[in-house]
Amino acid sequence: xxxxxxxxxxxxxxxxxxxxxxxxxxxxxxxxxxxxxxxxxxxxxxxxxxxxxxxxxxxxxxxxxxxxxxxxxxxxxxxxxxxxxxxxxxxxxxxxxxxxxxxxxxxxxxxxxxxxxxxxxxxxxxxxxxxxxxxxxxxxxxxxxxxxxxxxxxxxxxxxxxxxxxxxxxxxxxxxxxxxxxxxxxxxxxxxxxxxxxxxxxxxxxxxxxxxxxxxxxxxxxxxxxxxxxxxxxxxxxxxxxxxxxxxxxxxxxxxxxxxxxxxxxxxxxxxxxxxxxxxxxxxxxxxxxxxxxxxxxxxxxxxxxxxxxxxxxxxxxxxxxxxxxxxxxxxxxxxxxxxxxxxxxxxxxxxxxxxxxxxxxxxxxxxxxxxxxxxxxxxxxxxxxxxxxxxxxxxxxxxxxxxxxxxxxxxxxxxxxxxxxxxxxxxxxxxxxxxxxxxxxxxxxxxxx
Amino acid sequence: xxxxxxxxxxxxxxxxxxxxxxxxxxxxxxxxxxxxxxxxxxxxxxxxxxxxxxxxxxxxxxxxxxxxxxxxxxxxxxxxxxxxxxxxxxxxxxxxxxxxxxxxxxxxxxxxxxxxxxxxxxxxxxxxxxxxxxxxxxxxxxxxxxxxxxxxxxxxxxxxxxxxxxxxxxxxxxxxxxxxxxxxxxxxxxxxxxxxxxxxxxxxxxxxxxxxxxxxxxxxxxxxxxxxxxxxx
Numbered sequence: 001x002x003x004x005x006x007x008x009x010x011x012x013x014x015x016x017x018x019x020x021x022x023x024x025x026x027x028x029x030x031x032x033x034x035x036x037x038x039x040x041x042x043x044x045x046x047x048x049x050x051x052x053x054x055x056x057x058x059x060x061x062x063x064x065x066x067x068x069x070x071x072x073x074x075x076x077x078x079x080x081x082x083x084x085x086x087x088x089x090x091x092x093x094x095x096x097x098x099x100x101x102x103x104x105x106x107x108x109x110x111x112x113x114x115x116x117x118x119x120x121x122x123x124x125x126x127x128x129x130x131x132x133x134x135x136x137x138x139x140x141x142x143x144x145x146x147x148x149x150x151x152x153x154x155x156x157x158x159x160x161x162x163x164x165x166x167x168x169x170x171x172x173x174x175x176x177x178x179x180x181x182x183x184x185x186x187x188x189x190x191x192x193x194x195x196x197x198x199x200x201x202x203x204x205x206x207x208x209x210x211x212x213x214x215x216x217x218x219x220x221x222x223x224x225x226x227x228x229x230x231x232x233x234x235x236x237x238x239x240x241x242x243x244x245x246x247x248x249x250x251x252x253x254x255x256x257x258x259x260x261x262x263x264x265x266x267x268x269x270x271x272x273x274x275x276x277x278x279x280x281x282x283x284x285x286x287x288x289x290x291x292x293x294x295x296x297x298x299x300x301x302x303x304x305x306x307x308x309x310x311x312x313x314x315x316x317x318x319x320x321x322x323x324x325x326x327x328x329x330x331x332x333x334x335x336x337x338x339x340x341x342x343x344x345x346x347x348x349x350x351x352x353x354x355x356x357x358x359x360x361x362x363x364x365x366x367x368x369x370x371x372x373x374x375x376x377x378x379x380x381x382x383x384x385x386x387x388x389x390x391x392x393x394x395x396x397x398x399x400x401x402x403x404x405x406x407x408x409x410x411x412x413x414x415x416x417x418x419x420x421x422x423x424x425x426x427x428x429x430x431x432x433x434x435x436x437x438x439x440x441x442x443x444x445x446x447x448x449x450x
Numbered sequence: 451x452x453x454x455x456x457x458x459x460x461x462x463x464x465x466x467x468x469x470x471x472x473x474x475x476x477x478x479x480x481x482x483x484x485x486x487x488x489x490x491x492x493x494x495x496x497x498x499x500x501x502x503x504x505x506x507x508x509x510x511x512x513x514x515x516x517x518x519x520x521x522x523x524x525x526x527x528x529x530x531x532x533x534x535x536x537x538x539x540x541x542x543x544x545x546x547x548x549x550x551x552x553x554x555x556x557x558x559x560x561x562x563x564x565x566x567x568x569x570x571x572x573x574x575x576x577x578x579x580x581x582x583x584x585x586x587x588x589x590x591x592x593x594x595x596x597x598x599x600x601x602x603x604x605x606x607x608x609x610x611x612x613x614x615x616x617x618x619x620x621x622x623x624x625x626x627x628x629x630x631x632x633x634x635x636x637x638x639x640x641x642x643x644x645x646x647x648x649x650x651x652x653x654x655x656x657x658x659x660x661x662x663x664x665x666x667x668x669x670x671x672x673x674x675x676x677x678x679x680x681x682x683x
Contacts, residue, residue: 235506235532238532238533238553238554239462239465239553240464241553241554242462242465242530242532242553242554242555243462243464243465243467243468244554245554245555245556246465246468246469246472246554246555246556246557246560247464247468247471247472249472249556249557249558250468250471250472250475250557253472253475253557253558253561255476256472256475256476256557257475257476257477258471258472258475262471262474262475265467265471266468266471266472269464269467269468272464273464
């Protein structure tokens with residue numbers, strides 16, 4: 001309002017400056033410079049009063065008799081009428097183009113949003129995960145403060161929110177809520193929401209299909225695991241059982257001529273195979289504990305030679321294992337029982353898959369503030385392609401052939417290592433298998449050293 | 451006992467050790483092998499009187515070993531199979547294995563199967579087979595139960611003759627269909643079940659509790675002498 005009056009005053013002042021040099025009547029056209037900007041910025045509702053007040057001001061200040069609204073000369077009448085009509089027409093044209101521009105901008109925002117949603121749909125993004133981002137842009141497009149989208153069928157009203165059902169055919173795929181108070185423009189709503197709803201419906205359906213596909217894949221994988229478990233139970237539990245059963249039934253058969261050495265051999269078979277059974281059952285339990293996330297470590301400070309010693313004790317201290325540790329190794333922070341389980345499985349693996357008389361070497365060194373234990377054997381080694389695969393449950397390396405072992409050991413070893421913030425990996429090697437266990441080290445607190 | 455030579459094949463060292471110790475204690479001479487390749491070369495070097503063969507070997511299947519062995523030896527083969535290896539077991543029997551025991555097994559069972567298998571080989575082919583109360587005259591196509599003649603159809607007689615000449619041996623469905631009905635039959639095991647039950651009604655004292663023709667579920671049939679001990683399951 002003030003700006004309109006200012007514009008009229010400014011043009012009136014400019015005319016007074018130009019009046020001595022230019023024919024008076026043509027100067028009336030200058031008022032268009034006041035009318036046009038007002039029409040463009042605020043629309044015709046403001047432009048018309050500005051046009052009228054401009055004409056009144058021109059009449060009052062310049063047209064004879066000045067300082068009256070009366071007009072003597074008929075030419076002046078005509079000029080004033082032409083100015084008025086021109087001002088009104090021009091301002092209407094300006095206002096119309098301004099409205100078009102606004103609508104074009106709005107449509108552009110809408111199509112940009114729709115394009116954005118379809119792009120993320122085409123690129124395989126999960127639209128249902130991006131609802132928050134999309135809602136923010138919807139709010140912008142509809143000109144409301146806040147908007148949010150709830151997926152699914154008809155929903156109860158939410159307090160303080162205006163619901164807009166998103167429908168495709170007869171199906172409600174979701175509800176768009178806008179903050180109550182300002183309703184989106186009806187034309188925008190009717191134009192934008194159906195298009196948006198169909199896009200959203202496609203996206204939701206796609207997400208649903210994707211989820212089902214993933215579930216089917218997970219099921220298929222869990223079936224594969226079940227088959228592997230059954231095979232393990234069938235073969236790996238039954239082998240020691242068969243040896244025990246054959247040995248025990250031989251011992252109790254009175255018709256067999258067995259000498260003391262034979263009996264000792266059969267008894268040893270029973271003892272060894274019972275221990276193997278126990279280890280296998282233990283491994284199955286460990287694996288289920290690890291998979292259930294129930295293996296919470298109790299970290300303490302340990303020297304690595306003690307941890308290796310514990311593992312060798314459990315294995316029955318095989319004299320094939322040669323341990324060589326660098327002096328002054330820092331203590332490691334770990335759960336001794338769990339790291340023992342990891343090392344037992346790594347060592348058992350090395351012993352099992354290498355020739356019966358070959359050596360298994362255990363070394364340890366500090367690397368970049370951590371401590372790395374390496375177990376190397378003289379077996380067939382691990383193919384490069386299998387360096388990671390061997391850590392999956394129920395997997396055996398190709399070089400292992402049909403030899404026994406449940407394929408659980410390394411999976412368990414890695415599980416326990418990772419639970420302790422340690423890392424276990426297989427290193428490429430040209431000879432036997434090399435497994436490395438990196439343990440987090442720790443400084444011995446000063447008070448403990450005193 | 452008899453000093454016959456047995457080849458035991460298994461990749462599990464402790465199973466092999468228990469087998470070797472017990473078989474030796476039972477009076478057999480024992481050689482061992484842990485792989486399919488080793489088994490074949492061992493058998494070729496010194497032909498065994500019987501072979502005990504694990505179905506799953508590191509370098510191949512026991513079935514392939516059976517097939518290979520059968521090209522040059524008729525020595526009885528007893529396969530060791532585990533639950534879950536049924537189809538492999540039947541394949542091994544079709545490939546020429548004589549019998550099987552299921553892991554884990556007791557030595558008594560294995561030794562009984564072994565004795566029966568060795569006895570079959572030792573038995574010379576006689577025209578008249580006596581199995582318990584049953585008398586099968588292979589030449590005259592006549593069958594007597596406790597001295598009374600039994601009327602059999604030609605197919606029933608062929609079936610009984612096949613079972614009787616392989617007394618104690620497990621015959622797979624495929625092998626029986628093939629022998630009795632001809633090479634074009636091999637899969638129609640329902641025929642076989644019908645003929646077996648007809649035959650049982652004629653020769654078994656109680657057809658619902660057969661004592662002569664025993665069913666090995668999922669594998670086949672075997673004819674046993676109910677009056678002799680340790681002759682099968």
